[in-house]
Amino acid sequence: MRRETLERHQVWLYLGAVSMGLALGSLTPGLGSTADALLWPVLALLLYATFTQVPMAALPTAFTEGRFMAAALLGNFVLLPAAVWALMQFIPENQALQLGLLLVLLVPCTDWFITFSQLGRGDATRATALTPVLLVLQLLLLPLYLWLMSDADLRVVFAPADIWPAFVVVLLPLALAVLTEVWAGRSRTGAAVVLRLGWWPVPLLAAVVLLVAVAHVGSVLADAQLLPIVLGVVALFLAISLLLSRAVASAARLNLAQGRTLAFSMGTRNSFVVLPLALALPAGWETVAVVVVMQSLLELFGMIFCLWFIPRVLFPDPRASTGEKPSRAR
Structure with a gap:
């Protein structure tokens, strides 16, 4: 199997993992404590494998693409947070629901958006260069966004005694991934290890989803009535992000591949990074x-x-309608 095939069909793997986890958790309640204990090391391994695919060495290079970088930062850290704040005004007064949506919608994706950019005929090179910038800025800005938008008492919710494991699970894999990248830059063996780690995020995320379902089956079933609300918010967020990406790309005069990459960046969120905080x-x-x-x-x-929508409707190649071969991203 090719890695691209695995990533293209990953959603079915995750749905299978959720279904299996809910079944196991319901039929064997005693597995919950074991799943909860396994969840943290598997999540740390997932973040490590994911972070090794974020090229921190490309951080300076990212700023050489001034218009694309400005468009991505404006869209992800100014326009979309404003849109999220507006969406929160229509959410039921359930602080846990609101906090969950804020956590995940305020942080742009740094992993699978590269895959989707490539599959959607975007610019994978610029997507790769953008990821370390997105990662650093979201870690810095998320506390500010939550302070401005959440009605919850964050000093109680994010008490240091409760959430310090989450910071360890995020920051330790990040530090190890940076060291691994340095090793990969100096050694063929290290480069081969990083290449192999690129296969890990999909199966590891499936394992994490399964363990969450087993460990929190009661909460998942109890909160099933929230699914239509979350579905509505996620659908509205995606629609808004696509419209904004089209407007920002036009204002910044981005080419087709850059515009598609911007759309995938603004439409995807970084659940991997905020999940440890949510679990803690x-x-x-x-x-x-x-x-x-x-x-x-x-x-x-x-x-x-x-x-389908981004390369064919939102950012279509005009040559495709004339029978010429559509342009491909570099």
Whole structure:
């Protein structure tokens, strides 16, 4: 199997993992504590494998593409946060639901958006260069966004005694991934390891989703009535992000491949990074993690649609209608 095939069909793997996890958790409740214990190391491994695919060495290179970078930063860190704030005004007064949506919708994706950009005839090179910038800025800006938009008492919800494991699970794999990248830059063996790690995120995310379902089956079933609300918000967010990406790309005079990449960047969110924070919250806030998982699965269905919509409708190649061979991203 090719890696591209695995990534193209990943949504079905995750749905199977959720179904299996809910069945196991319901039929064997005693597995919940074991799944909860396994969840953190598997999540840390997932983040490590994911972060190794984020080229931190490309950080300076990213700023050489001034118009594309400005468009991506404006869209992801100014326009979309404003749109998220507007969407929150119509959400029921459920603080856990609101916090879950804020956590996941405010952070742009740094992993599978590269794959979707490539599959959707975007510019994978610029997508790759953009990812470390997105990762660094979201880690810095997320606390500010939450302080401005959340009605929850963040000092209680994010008490240091509860969430310090989440920071370890995020920051330790990030540090190890940077060291691995340095090793890969100096050694063929290291480069081969990074290449192999590129296969890991999809099966590891499936394992994480399965473990979350087993460990939190009660919360998942109890919060099932929230699915239509989350679905509506995710669909509206995706529609808004696509419209904004078209407007920003036109204003910045981006070419077709850059515009498509911008659309995939603005339409995808970074559930991997915020999931540890959601899982570390104190008792009573389990809904936050459920919402994050719901969003990530719904987003994948949205990306299946976007693989058709973005290159054919939102950023169509005019030569395709004249019978010429469509342009491909570099």
